[in-house]
Structures are given as structure tokens and as C-alpha cells.
Amino acid sequence: MAHVNKVHSVRTIGLVARELDKTEDEIADLALGMDPEDGLIWVYSPEHEDGIMAFTYDGIENLEDLIADQEIAKR
Template sequence: MTMHVNKVHHVTTITRVAEDLGEDEDWLSDVASEMEIEDGVIWVYSVGEDGVQAFTDFGIENLIELIRMYKENPEWLKHWQSE
């Protein structure tokens, strides 16, 4: 019998990632909205909160790649938002 063991021991909130990368949090949230759990993004909930987006280290790496892509092609995000 094999059992899945979660090896993620920490996540970083989008607010912290935005600050660390020098990016606008709202813009970063738009970029990250296409990410899936397999990409290293999760939602963290607490009492009285709507939840906050957070990233594993792998998720931050994926997010940095998306940032690069959207900065090279800013029309992609505008097109995606209008759909």
C-alpha cells in the first residue's frame, strides 16, 4: 500500500511574493489566476477571512515564468481578461 505524503512544509502568500518580486499584487493575482494546484498555488483560509492565494516554492518558480511571459506579451493578459 502506498500513501501520499505531502512534502510541502511552507507556502508564501501572494502579498509577500508581490513584495519580494517588486510587482503589483493585483496584477500578480491576475497573472496567477490561470495557475492550478499542480502549478504550486493554493488558497489558505482562516476564521473570518475570504482566503488568500499562496504559493509553494515550485509555484513561485512557475509564477516568475508567467510574469516573464506576460511582460514580453502584455496583450495576452488583456485579451484573457476580456473573455
């Protein structure tokens, strides 16, 4: 049986930043240690030849956990 990729969509870093009320730089810093297994995908296009971060649903959940951890650490 062939491997089936269950990811059917991703959201760009700009959209995720807006949804999580963070800047793109804050999201990029949080995502530094993330891998594709964590939900980080790089998307390339003529407009983004160097790539732009995008996140799967699981990736967004991981970012939310990282944000929560940061907020707890600030207390």
C-alpha cells in the first residue's frame, strides 16, 4: 500500500501570524526548531524563490503550544 499524505492544505506564515495575533517575525522565531514532522512546510513560488514558511493544522497547534509555554515562562 502506498503512503498517503493526509495534509490537504497549509496556511502561510502571514495568515498564521494574523490568526494568532503575533508578528511574522515572532512566528518565525517560534518555528526555528520545527521540522516537517512538526507541521512546518516551505513553499516556493516565483514571488518567494527563497521560500516562505507555511504550517499544517498540526503545525499551528504546535505553535499555539509554544506560545502558551512562552506565556507561562514569563510569569
